[in-house]
Amino acid sequence: MRKILFIFPVLVIFFISCEEKKEPVVQKERVFEGYHPLMDEIVRTKAGVFRGLDLNCGVVKIKEAEGTTPLEEEKSRLFFEYKADSITTYSIDYTLNNDSLEEISVNIYCKDLELCSYLFCDLKDYYASKLPNPIEDQGQVVYNCYEGQRKPFVISLSDNSTPAKGMLNVVIYKDK
Numbered sequence: 001m002r003k004i005l006f007i008f009p010v011l012v013i014f015f016i017s018c019e020e021k022k023e024p025v026v027q028k029e030r031v032f033e034g035y036h037p038l039m040d041e042i043v044r045t046k047a048g049v050f051r052g053l054d055l056n057c058g059v060v061k062i063k064e065a066e067g068t069t070p071l072e073e074e075k076s077r078l079f080f081e082y083k084a085d086s087i088t089t090y091s092i093d094y095t096l097n098n099d100s101l102e103e104i105s106v107n108i109y110c111k112d113l114e115l116c117s118y119l120f121c122d123l124k125d126y127y128a129s130k131l132p133n134p135i136e137d138q139g140q141v142v143y144n145c146y147e148g149q150r151k152p153f154v155i156s157l158s159d160n161s162t163p164a165k166g167m168l169n170v171v172i173y174k175d176k
Contacts, residue, residue: 035122036115041084042108043126049172050104055153058099066092087111106170116166120159123170127155144175
């Protein structure tokens with residue numbers, strides 16, 4: 001009987017300590033309300049032309065915006081790869097000249113063609129709201145920026161999907 005009285009409190013303490021503690025799920029505030037959640041992951045912020053960056057910024061600012069170490073780093077290039085979810089991956093290639101951002105190339109790959117098409121439409125709508133009057137030609141959408149004090153730049157969106165895989169390309173570069 002004494003053994004049972006001794007073992008019972010030990011078992012109770014054991015089961016209480018093993019109880020799974022659930023962390024409260026914090027819902028992240030959406031940046032691009034009304035767009036697919038992948039826009040929050042890929043574009044991240046409404047500031048700048050992409051991920052809070054503008055052309056002509058330096059390596060330090062790019063690394064701060066990315067918040068991770070580049071997969072490849074050269075004097076004139078930074079390359080990052082990400083897995084957004086189980087079916088979507090993307091890469092970002094930053095091209096620099098004398099520590100000044102010249103071009104951003106984003107490649108988005110998705111196993112779900114419908115999602116890829118939806119994301120392409122969201123990217124078109126988002127950039128159309130920032131830079132009106134796009135030119136559409138052969139599946140490519142081009143936005144030209146000649147606003148105010150900013151140096152002119154171009155944003156080119158294209159859907160290069162195949163029947164087996166979705167592929168989107170976003171290229172932002174200085175207009176010479």
